[in-house]
Amino acid sequence: MSIFESGQSLDGPSVGEQVARFLGSVRGDPVARADLDMSRVLEELRALAPEPIEDLTPEAARRQPTPSDAVKALIEKTGLKGAPDGVVASDVRYPGAEDDLPARIYRTFGDGTPRPIVLYFHGGGWVCADLDAYDATPRAIAARTGAVVVSAHYRLAPEHKFPAAHDDAIEAYRWVIEEAEALGGDPSRIAVMGESAGGNLAINVAIAARDQGLPLPTHQVLITPVAGVDMETPSYQINEHARPLNKAMMGWFIGHALADAGAQEDPRLDLVGRADLAGLPPTTLITAEIDPLRWEGQALAEKLRAAGVAVNAVDFEGVTHEFFGMSEVVRDARLAQEAVARDLVAAFAADERGARVGRAL
Known part of the structure; x- marks a missing residue:
């Protein structure tokens, strides 16, 4: 079950999020074009502090946090409890x-x-x-x-x-x-x-x-x-x-x-x-x-x-x-x-x- 299917909703953008998106647009950061729900996943990924994999060996890159890890972190933060999918x-x-x-x-x-x-x-x-x-x-x-x-x-x-x-x-x-x-x-x-x-x-x-x-x-x-x-x-x-x-x-x-x-x-x-x-x-x-x-x-x-x-x-x-x-x-x-x-x-x-x-x- 998703947030949308459960009837839950995320809050609107905070002041900090609005400022970050504005500054990103000024700097030409492509992530500033992300929808709010997408940008929150990216923020969770950033918080997991992955290193740039282009600076790593393959072995080290495989140990880095992934987008799926960021999704799990966001789900925990929102308290979403998914229904069994069968x-x-x-x-x-x-x-x-x-x-x-x-x-x-x-x-x-x-x-x-x-x-x-x-x-x-x-x-x-x-x-x-x-x-x-x-x-x-x-x-x-x-x-x-x-x-x-x-x-x-x-x-x-x-x-x-x-x-x-x-x-x-x-x-x-x-x-x-x-x-x-x-x-x-x-x-x-x-x-x-x-x-x-x-x-x-x-x-x-x-x-x-x-x-x-x-x-x-x-x-x-x-x-x-x-x-x-x-x-x-x-x-x-x-x-x-x-x-x-x-x-x-x-x-x-x-x-x-x-x-x-x-x-x-x-x-x-x-x-x-x-x-x-x-x-x-x-x-x-x-x-x-x-x-x-x-x-x-x-x-x-x-x-x-x-x-x-x-x-x-x-x-x-x-x-x-x-x-x-x-x-x-x-x-x-x-x-x-x-x-x-x-x-x-x-x-x-x-x-x-x-x-x-x-x-x-």
Whole structure:
């Protein structure tokens, strides 16, 4: 349950908040453009005192407070008590490209009939984060759609350079197809979904499925995806010093994830410049105003449309990168989750109707 669904509300901006937002606007701080609920999450994150990860080793960066930690701190401060969401999570392992890797299965209670499946990949620049840091999104999608959601971890850089994560993501998709029935799912209704670097993995799974003759995902959901390699786009310029993601951090992620600069020419990374996007499944694509990746996400939506792919692209103003999983305290996150859930439910229903017609024939 969110603040909004519970009927609770946060107080209006304090004098201190008003002054901080005014001074931020004068200084050109992109965070000053954040909605009040979003800015309060950012203030909680600042209070947790994370060090700039671009100054850290990967090992130290992985120990830093995360936006999800800030959300938890804000929930504790407001005294919000969430209602049970009916979602049960269980940890398993799946065979990655080189070794078994962690995955988490999210299910709601039901009548035992096979359900659609959403294969989800978390963010973290291919260097940081894990299933716990990105627990909120798969949990919310399971609750809102009734689908079985599989959150698959993957090998991280720099210990495992590109394309290790991409190879693992494809193997996770193969595993979900093979184990769909054992997971309580319907192998004919599988969607892929990811946030940030995970959004890049999700669309590359769809591309690999097309190219390798695997069943194509029913739908793909790309949340603030990494879609290009140009760090001089308009959104990089205006959000150079944004939080929780900025230009210096993206440079740090890329520097650790790739073996050499030449890898940036790989179409799996330069989706907007080099990838063939024809024949991909219908797509929901979410972008955020205060995000260096906004421009490339919107460019990806246009390139998908030009390739003949049906796209529902929704841009949310006043929120930052990683806002999507913050529905308990950020109104636009709740609205974004509702939009994604509607698209997934509609896509799964259309596929189920098609399957029934096929069986009848």
